[in-house]
Amino acid sequence: MAKFVATDITTSLNGSDISESLAQVELSITSDEVETTSFGTANAGWRTYTGGLKQATVTLQFHQDFGASGIDSTLFPLLNTNGTFVIVPTSGAVSATNPSYTFEALISQYNPIASSVGDLASFSVTFPVVGEVTRGTGA
Amino acid sequence: MASITELRAGLAANLATITGLRTSAEIPDNVNPPIAVVGFDRVQYHQAYNNGMASYEFTVQVIVGRVDERNAQRYLDAYCSSTGASSVLLAIESDKTLGGKAFDCVVSEMSSYGSAIIGENTYLAADFQVQVLAS
Numbered sequence: 703m704a705k706f707v708a709t710d711i712t713t714s715l716n717g718s719d720i721s722e723s724l725a726q727v728e729l730s731i732t733s734d735e736v737e738t739t740s741f742g743t744a745n746a747g748w749r750t751y752t753g754g755l756k757q758a759t760v761t762l763q764f765h766q767d768f769g770a771s772g773i774d775s776t777l778f779p780l781l782n783t784n785g786t787f788v789i790v791p792t793s794g795a796v797s798a799t800n801p802s803y804t805f806e807a808l809i810s811q812y813n814p815i816a817s818s819v820g821d822l823a824s825f826s827v828t829f830p831v832v833g834e835v836t837r838g839t840g841a
Numbered sequence: 842m843a844s845i846t847e848l849r850a851g852l853a854a855n856l857a858t859i860t861g862l863r864t865s866a867e868i869p870d871n872v873n874p875p876i877a878v879v880g881f882d883r884v885q886y887h888q889a890y891n892n893g894m895a896s897y898e899f900t901v902q903v904i905v906g907r908v909d910e911r912n913a914q915r916y917l918d919a920y921c922s923s924t925g926a927s928s929v930l931l932a933i934e935s936d937k938t939l940g941g942k943a944f945d946c947v948v949s950e951m952s953s954y955g956s957a958i959i960g961e962n963t964y965l966a967a968d969f970q971v972q973v974l975a976s
Contacts, residue, residue: 709886709890709891710892713890721891722891722892722893723889723893724893725888725889765889765894767944820947822974
């Protein structure tokens with residue numbers, strides 16, 4: 703895969719494809735920066751760090767839909783539970799050049815109504831990832 | 842997945858609920874007013890991943906005869922009103938799914954109220970901007 707325009711990012715929640723309800727997806731993975739600066743001249747007056755615990759969050763911008771199988775009926779019952787997410791850059795087969803990111807996240811937030819008059823009904827949520835994010839290559 | 846032709850037809854069908862207003866889903870060579878003509882402006886693709894939604898923008902031009910200046914304006918005023926049996930806004934949004942072909946549609950504004958020269962004739966016309974969300 704080369705540089706690409708993001709039109710086909712595929713996201714599933716508990717096995718259901720929710721891609722067509724999404725306008726934006728962001729998976730942010732960070733590690734704690736643990737300072738190891740010590741006295742002495744070894745660091746020439748510069749601070750030093752080592753990696754600590756890792757964590758991730760996922761931010762999703764949805765198009766709201768209150769239909770019978772719309773996104774509202776999917777998300778609301780999951781509030782306060784862990785959902786399994788799989789995010790893949792395209793809808794093609796998972797591979798080394800189209801890796802999947804799989805994780806559980808706590809559905810800790812839901813904003814069913816977040817619209818101005820005349821605008822497309824949408825809402826954005828950010829969920830903390832629970833545990834590890836695994837990167838799959840289909841191997 | 843709706844086609845643009847189906848969306849045009851849906852808008853024309855909604856407009857036809859206004860008694861006495863002719864409709865055309867495509868731009869005709871000649872007009873016989875009063876008539877609402879559905880024109881297509883642009884589409885914004887990829888409003889959701891996986892081709893889940895696109896935003897279509899139509900211009901509905903409502904044209905009335907100009908034989909009697911005052912009455913022509915009164916007719917057009919009624920079409921431009923947000924209430925009443927002749928309201929283009931209410932007619933278009935009477936079935937916001939356009940016969941099940943769209944997620945939603947909204948009339949965002951009316952503009953260009955004034956004379957319109959079509960062929961060799963001068964009419965009175967107003968343009969309505971309509972946004973349609975469909976897959």
